[in-house]
Amino acid sequence: MDKLLNQVQIVRAITLKTLRETDPAIFDTMPPGYSNTIRCNAGHILIVQDTVSAHFAGLEPRLPPEYLQWFGNGSRPSLWEGTPPGTERLLAELEEQTGHIIRQLGPRLNERAVKPFSRLGYKMETIGELLNYSLYHEGVHMGMINALSKAAVSLKA
Structure with missing residues (x-):
């Protein structure tokens, strides 16, 4: 297996382990000073990986369109319409997504993306990049999940 695909499995296993060990009662707690929740960050991780597959690798989006409203850039619970997916559904989708990435993107890592992505002047042009x-x-969002978890637990203490 490609080393990058191995990293996909490792990072997602850490994400899933952390989320499974988090008390579901705090998934929607928004501590003072934060604009989002654990559920928001978990959903955002999910939507970004779906975006890599869809917008940059040319595959069909796998998530319902309302996920963008709930978990896309700039989203927050105060703007939500409808009910976002529950904890178990998010966890199941994150787990399923790992296999999808490996099966669908794994053989295409060196292919040019449908469109490049730039960040701070650096261009990423391949699906692997x-x-x-x-x-x-x-990882950035896992750091936020860990911070939110600690803050939420301290509120309950």
Whole structure:
């Protein structure tokens, strides 16, 4: 297996382990000073990986369109319409997505993306580069999930 795909499995396993060990009662707690919740961050991780597959690799989006409203850039619970997916559904989708990435993107890592992605003047042009960047992004949101979890638990104490 490609080393990048191995990293996809490792990063997602850490994400899933952390989320499964988090008390579901705090998934929607928004501590003072925060504009989002654990559910928001978990959903955002999910939507970004779906975006890599759809917008940059040319595959069909796998998530319902309302996920963008709930978990896309700039979203927050105060703007939500409808009911976002529950904890178990998010966890199941994150787990299923890992296999999808490996099956669908794994053989295409060196292909040019449908469109390049730039960040701070650096251009990422292949599916593998974008997938690698998405792992960094997942780590950033895992840091936020850990911070939110600690803050929410301290509120309950």
